[in-house]
Amino acid sequence: MKIAFAAPRLPRSGTLVVAVMEDRKLSPTAQKLDQESGGALTRAMAASRFTGRGDDTLAVLAPAHLDVSRILLLGIGKPEAAEPVARQNRGGQIVAQLNAAGEKQAAVAIDRPGGEAAEIAADLAFGARLRAYRFDKYRTKEKPEKKPTLEDLTFLVENPAAAKKAFQPRDKVADAICFTRDIVSEPANVIYPETLAEAARSLKRLGVAVEVLDEKQMKKLGMGALLGVGQGSVRPPRLVVMQWKGNPKAANAAPLAFIGKGVTFDTGGISIKPAAGMEDMKWDMAGAGVVIGLMRALAGRKAKVNAVGVAGLVENMPSGMAQRPGDIVKTMSGQTVEVLNTDAEGRLVLADALWYCQDRFKPQLMVDLATLTGAIMIALGHEHAGLFSNNDEMAERLVAAGKAVGEKLWRLPLAEAYDKLMDSDAADIKNISGSREAGSITAAQFLQRFVNNVPWAHLDIAGTTWSKKDAPIVPKGATAFGLRLLDRFIAEHYEG
Numbered sequence: 001m002k003i004a005f006a007a008p009r010l011p012r013s014g015t016l017v018v019a020v021m022e023d024r025k026l027s028p029t030a031q032k033l034d035q036e037s038g039g040a041l042t043r044a045m046a047a048s049r050f051t052g053r054g055d056d057t058l059a060v061l062a063p064a065h066l067d068v069s070r071i072l073l074l075g076i077g078k079p080e081a082a083e084p085v086a087r088q089n090r091g092g093q094i095v096a097q098l099n100a101a102g103e104k105q106a107a108v109a110i111d112r113p114g115g116e117a118a119e120i121a122a123d124l125a126f127g128a129r130l131r132a133y134r135f136d137k138y139r140t141k142e143k144p145e146k147k148p149t150l151e152d153l154t155f156l157v158e159n160p161a162a163a164k165k166a167f168q169p170r171d172k173v174a175d176a177i178c179f180t181r182d183i184v185s186e187p188a189n190v191i192y193p194e195t196l197a198e199a200a201r202s203l204k205r206l207g208v209a210v211e212v213l214d215e216k217q218m219k220k221l222g223m224g225a226l227l228g229v230g231q232g233s234v235r236p237p238r239l240v241v242m243q244w245k246g247n248p249k250a251a252n253a254a255p256l257a258f259i260g261k262g263v264t265f266d267t268g269g270i271s272i273k274p275a276a277g278m279e280d281m282k283w284d285m286a287g288a289g290v291v292i293g294l295m296r297a298l299a300g301r302k303a304k305v306n307a308v309g310v311a312g313l314v315e316n317m318p319s320g321m322a323q324r325p326g327d328i329v330k331t332m333s334g335q336t337v338e339v340l341n342t343d344a345e346g347r348l349v350l351a352d353a354l355w356y357c358q359d360r361f362k363p364q365l366m367v368d369l370a371t372l373t374g375a376i377m378i379a380l381g382h383e384h385a386g387l388f389s390n391n392d393e394m395a396e397r398l399v400a401a402g403k404a405v406g407e408k409l410w411r412l413p414l415a416e417a418y419d420k421l422m423d424s425d426a427a428d429i430k431n432i433s434g435s436r437e438a439g440s441i442t443a444a445q446f447l448q449r450f451v452n453n454v455p456w457a458h459l460d461i462a463g464t465t466w467s468k469k470d471a472p473i474v475p476k477g478a479t480a481f482g483l484r485l486l487d488r489f490i491a492e493h494y495e496g
Helices: 028-036 040-046 084-100 114-131 160-185 193-206 215-221 224-230 278-283 286-300 346-361 375-380 392-405 416-420 439-448 483-493
Strands: 002-006 015-021 057-061 070-077 105-109 152-156 209-213 238-245 256-266 306-316 328-330 336-338 365-370 385-389 409-411 456-460
Touching (some): 002 160, 015 028, 028 040, 040 070, 057 084, 070 084, 084 105, 084 114, 160 483, 193 209, 193 238, 193 256, 224 328, 238 286, 256 286, 286 306, 306 346, 385 392, 385 439, 392 483
Parallel strands (some): 015 070, 015 105, 105 152, 256 306, 365 456
Antiparallel strands (some): 057 070, 238 306, 328 336
């Protein structure tokens, strides 16, 4: 789908989208069309349940004097209350409605003055791009009525150059989100540690420095926890290290660091999962996918920040070489871990990745993302991701950023009483508490033992990384949850 910005004009084909406010109050463009058509829009609204609320749409056949085929009335509620995320959702609504109608071309009239119109157009276009995403590369046959039809979407705005400029950084973030959704959606026979590392290497063309550590290098560093998870698979583990140096003036300052769990397929290992639903475990690498995508977004929009991304990549498989329950491994930190359950593997991967990151880069803060626990879905469902942090200011900033972009976080506690549950009789720490209680919290307590007092936050995205239904800007499937949140977090507080 091609997105463009142009000066206000009546299009000669396709659909014209116009805004209607609460209580059926027509925007200036809609008013003009209604007057010229003898009240056709007013009559259409009166014959329907459309009232102009923020989630309302109504398609009307265009009056005979117009060249367009239809007019789409877009409810915007109270325009003064519209925030960027609401505008983005409406952009997604537009795309969904037009594809459902089989439309190929459409124009959206923006009836607001000055710079505000440019921002509105940019937000609508951003939402449209995100909703237009599809992962369909493996479909060889598809019913015509299910294929998207929209090819051109133009936003009609007083200053199209300003709108285009406002859209450019959003467009780069959209590129990164689509990239992330692609790699998270790929099956495990396509994306595994080596190929996911190659996907990260593609960021070099944007100016990101990328290193990939292999088994020998990780063994030399003492990453026994990460290597233990991957030892049952024929796919060798990798550790990807990405650096974006967008602020040369602060070259000697501590960078921001983002760490992702990248289990490209998780059978559970010897503690094997039930067969039902195991196919979903192709997206157990979503945390790493978001970290790679975030680095692409920062580089794409030339963010003035110095950031590091670290992704621990493994495949967790049962075999004669696989890690066993009861094994004890030594982490890069020197701490030993008793592995009581091989399906609690993500925390082992992150233990070495976190320690490596803080030890090498001395970052000012670390945020890790992981599809870590099923317990977080029991606690929060699919509406919020879990947030754990050792720093209140950092946690507050993350929650605010999530609220601003519609990627919601809910902070859960960390406390000494939970930490004691992770003590092992045979080693320094065990990888599960042995109880069903507070499963997400005890997993976070495990991770905290490897951050070495660096300001840190852990995002458990197990319930938000994959959507089973369409949402305004998130089609069914991989969500890339966390990328927009962290991009906002960085832009608001750390870019210089």
